[in-house]
Amino acid sequence: MSDRIREKLNILADAAKYDVSCSSSGGTRKNDNGGLGNSHASGICHTYTEDGRCVSLLKILLTNHCIFDCAFCVSRKSNDIKRAAFTVQEVVSLTMNFYRRNYIEGLFLSSGIFKNADFTMERLLLVVKKLRLEERFNGYIHLKTIPGADPALLQEAGLYADRMSINLEMPTEASLKLLAPEKSHEDVKKPLALIQAGISQFSDERRLIKATPKFVPAGQSTQMVVGATPDSDKDIMFTANSFYKNYGLKRVYYSGYIPISHDSRMPVIGTKPPLLRENRLYQADWLMRFYGFDVAEIVNDQFPHLDEELDPKLSWALRNLEHFPVDINTAPYRMIVRVPGIGVASAQKIVQARKSGKLHVFQLKKIGIAYNKARYFIRCADSPQVFGDFHASQIKGYVLASGRSKYMRQAANQLNLF
Known part of the structure; x- marks a missing residue:
């Protein structure tokens, strides 16, 4: 590995650590064509499947250049940090070389948005197409959806990725507008609905025609930042519940905000991420998904915050x-x-x-x-x-x-x- 590639890897792997919506649960792509890799075989980011297996993924950004200036994001355009960008072939080569050395079982690929949404999504799509079609790579691929990208690009990406995700960022529209005025929840809802419709369509077709290709077989996920705004646990959980019901999400991830600035728009920020609160949110999420609890039983107007001393x-x-x-x-x-x-x-x-x-x-x-x-x-x-x-x-x-x-x-x- 050249010094320049190593430097890029250090920069772009470090920037990717803030995205916690990284899981390989649900991947079922099998190696049945003489290629490399297998997305459901037990195994540089460690994540856990729903059945408890620990798997390793190469977790990187395509680039940390970004046209947006989101106050909570380390890659925001106004932040004075080292910038880097991989070429499409560099990501492909890194993935294959790491896999052959048994370092990883798959790829988690996200990106800052440079130039525009379509330009970025096209390059993410090229990476997964090269891995699947040229390298015949059958390992797990989690691909980030770029808000505002052409629907045709998203549809095609769904044929090659095992899971796709797009970050909601903040639990309420008001909080998002405060910290990221250029973004909106509608920009997230549209691609989520598009991919969900594709999942349903391809699933129905596979019942009739077994040769129908898989489309995002491990489903979709999203992420919300916790603690960057005064939103209550009720705001967070009601939003998560809505997205589970409306878009069939596999997971909602809760990321305790890591202080990276002294922006006056975030007065509630402390010196450490709210890890205990993050843990309680995951426990509450578990109750909704597996224990039959309605969200209003867990948090409501009378009890808008989860008890930090007790599990939900x-x-x-x-x-x-x-x-x-x-x-x-x-x-x-x-x-x-x-x-x-x-x-x-x-x-x-x-x-x-x-x-x-x-x-x-x-x-x-x-x-x-x-x-x-x-x-x-x-x-x-x-x-x-x-x-x-x-x-x-x-x-x-x-x-x-x-x-x-x-x-x-x-x-x-x-x-x-x-």
Whole structure:
């Protein structure tokens, strides 16, 4: 690798780290034509699939030149940073060379917008076409959609990319206009709708004609920056819920804002990214996607912010004690999965196991539930406590104390104190 390519790689890989909407979950492209790579084989960015596999991707920008001046973006045109741009062939060569050395399993390619949207999207499209058609590369490719690009370019890109994504940036139009006045949510909604329509169309055609090519088989995702504006968790989660429902997104990513400027438009910025808040948003997102919660149950006008001390499921349970205790031996799955400390897999095991007889505490522990948390919300064959003896504030105190005790025990074990 030449010194110039190495320098470009350092600059453009570093700039790409701020985009967290990077996942290979859902890729199913197989190597059945004698080419290279396989998008679903287990494996320079590490990301995780929905089934827990860790995979490595070459995560870079085509360029960090940009015609926009978004206050939250490190690549904004007014920022005094080193600029660089790869040629199409350089990205292709890097991807193939890294893959052959077993450094990566796929490519995550984004870009600043230089000249205009079509010019940028054309070059991104050329990269993926060369990889698929000339190099016969079958590894995973996540390609960024450029807002405002010609629909024909997006349609063609969907035939070569496994996943496409376009960043919403801010949860509300008002916040976006404040920090990026040249952008709008409409610029994001149009390509999302276009790609979603293409996914549905190609899926329908494949039911009739098996030879129909795949179109964005791993779906679409988006990203919102968290903490750069005063938007509440309610604003963020309601926006995410809307995009899940309207555009069939696979994931919404929440990126804690990393301070890169002292712009007066962002008065709420601290010195560190709001990582705990980011984590709570992901937990709330999980409840909507896998646990059957409506967004208004998690955040609403009365509770516009997620509790930083408690995970969203426990917080909801403490606000709705009238739904508890849940009888493990008779309650439907939809209620069991709402119990704090019981996950989807554990709830499924409980429903299956109770067919053989009533479940006791020791059996629940063997199934793998977090019993110290769940015990206040369930009843089983030998429940040692009467739920009505506890109030929300008491349960919260007990759970927090239990969590701290567990942390202290783990720390002590690591220090060989026990």
